[in-house]
Amino acid sequence: MPYAPADAHIRFALHPDHQPAVIATTTGATADAARSHLYDHGFRSTGPTTMVLARIDREEPHYTVKAAAQLQVYGFTTEIDPALQDEIDTEWTWANHPMPWCTRDEIREVGAAAQRIHDDITTGHLTIHLHADDGHTTVAVGSYTTGVRRHIHLHGENHLRQISTSYDTEAEAVAEFHRLYSVAVRPSPAPLTDLEQAVRRLLAGKPPSTAEETSEPTVEPPVAEPGEHEAFLAALFDEDRQWERYRPSDETTIASHESLAVRAEFDHEARHCTDVAWTVAEYDGPVGERLWHATLTAGTPVPLIRAMLQYLDAPPLTAAYGPDDVLHDAAWHPASHPARTTWTAAGAITFEHTLHATTDRWMLYGGDNLDRAAWTIRLSAGVSHDLLAHLVSTAADLSTPQPPSVRRPPLGAPVPVVVPQHRGWLR
Template sequence: MPYAPADAHVRFALHSDHQPAVIATTTGPTADAARSHLHDHGFRSTGPTTMVLARIDHEAPHYTAQAAEQLRRYGFTTEIDPALQEEIDTEWTWANYSMPWCSRAEIRQVGAAAQRIHDDIAEGRLTIHLHADDGHTTVAVGSYATGVRRHVHLHGENHLRQVSTSYDTEAEAVAEFHRLYSVAVRPGPAPLTDLEQTVRRLLAGTTPSTSEGTSAPAAEPPVAEPGEHEAFLAALFDQDRQWERYRPFDETTIASHESLTVRVEFTHEARHRTDVAWTIAEYDGPVGERLWHATITACTPVSLIHTMLQYLDAPPLATADHPDGVLHDAAWHPASHPARTTWAAPDRSIVFESAPHAVADRWMLYGGEDLDRAAWTIRLSAGVPLPLLAELAESAADLFPSPTRPTTRSLPSPARGLPAAVPAQRTRGR
């Protein structure tokens, strides 16, 4: 390789909007040659004289040091900002790293492998067919454009994503993915994580402060505060005599309606956003078959739970016959997908989803714009009455009064006479 004259200069500094991403500024007659070397090290052009290195494993300073060393060997003049040099010299570790047996070098190897997967997806070398939430993290199945065993299962997110299994054919990989994750399978790639979105914005030369036309992030979904579900359950028994209490175990309470056709189970130990706190089922008689059932996770706004139980206790005389009309009137945003239809609240903090071919999760209402990372979820099986879904949609829509659509009714109190100390709904950050 020809020697590069010393008047080609590269300055490295931490990115002002996202650390530890690095900006390289190139000047001099042979700047194009320097930029070519930087591209080989993962830097991407964001302007005539600037390039950015942003990684999902947060190792940009480490790889910047390697790039600077190579440039110096080729004769380029390099300068590293003191703050970046401090980052390079600091041997930090991941908090609560999921593979604690790994050395620092091994952690870096895992991150580098995850970075390669991220880059392969972003640049079209790896196509993701399906994804799912296995209860702990995101999993996916995809195919590389070239390679021997190029059909793979992926496990994990960001710096922890790995190839877990390889297959000879796409059909084999997809069939096994369906067998492993069943109804949790969703079409296409999973929504980008916050870190992936940030990295891609930086590499494209846009940031939240400089990009134009970027849609505003979804608002925080309303969630129940700690203790609200317990207080609602207590009020249900104290002030609504149609429900009778059973508590077969210390961690579970069962509420049976006086009609003997509705059963509600509440799990007192539910804490995490994915923990099921409530299970509701309706039967066609005291000893009949189950008609439908629903599960409700912790943090679900109490007003939504109240709407469901109120309908089961005493259905209103007049209600809409389908949730679609309610959501349309409330100006929710519809979107069609191959296997489902979704309606998003105006601020995208709540989504109502219909999967017409599913049995267990025929209908879903969840907080947040991404089901895989929802703050809370209500799942309803096939057979649920459409008027109940319309009431649930109305209750969800009433969480977003606006000048163009005032609330059509007062927000329901969680139960008749429920103490004021237990609000019907409240918003908090998570």
């Protein structure tokens, strides 16, 4: 039985700033009823007469057709802009889709499932506890506030996010997530992707990039410029006679301390922000066991490398502070998580302590998060708290230098030829 005619007109058009998102403009006496129906189809209000459909699966034209057909059944008048109609008529698929065996309809079903997960997270029906990078994509563990599949693991981003496993309890889901991804686990949801950010801005009635956002200064971490590490290495041998140079290959230079207990290896081929440029280690005597080691990537600021090697060459006789004390006084922001503690500076530098880790017991990195770090220093268990305090004191100066009148006294001045007792070779 047909519905009575409704006095409203709905015009659908592509969003001018974010295609293929769709804008619906409603006019007429019963426009409110039309807007209610549009809401059921995923449109969200952005003004008195406008609503937007923006999805992470980029299927807005397909769902617009379905919404328009339903509105016509209810007696509303609909109009589709020619440019949007061209988009509707165009057959397309995701480039390099990881499920090439799927038909177009099956790909659309995968995207629709990802969209439902995205909506559940946005509305608070699905709470994300932890996330990680598995080397290929983002994974996460979360719990639904209602429903049967309450505790789940997620795999993928945007239109490829899927539920990979379900669990009976939150404790079981979280424990298995830690077992699978170990030190890669991070608290809370992963940072929003560019597409998710754009969709949220559109649904909130904002353009993809607002003037206010672009005018805000972006805090960038300090990063070593190309050639800075090479210049520092050359100066180390020219100015500090306690270090001897070995060149076992064209790609590698080794700096060996005169005590034969500390050794730093430099990779001349390291270029990318994730490439390890330096490996530093300390040993229990010239032929003893390794006590700890550290790796520093190619973008690590030179003052941090210098601070580490200077400390190992001539450590202060006494240490006045621990690393947490230094960062507390420097006004870094602490946060405690189930497996670790982090301190973050406004200058986009983070110091992280993972209590039960072995290789990456301590980390210092520059950037918004570890997944997108501009540089990373990783220190194993066994490194002294004195060295950590010296290192984070330098990081604090790099991040937010304090006026001389209030700056913490230096962590002990270097003294001449104080040879540490733990010495050995890098293996």
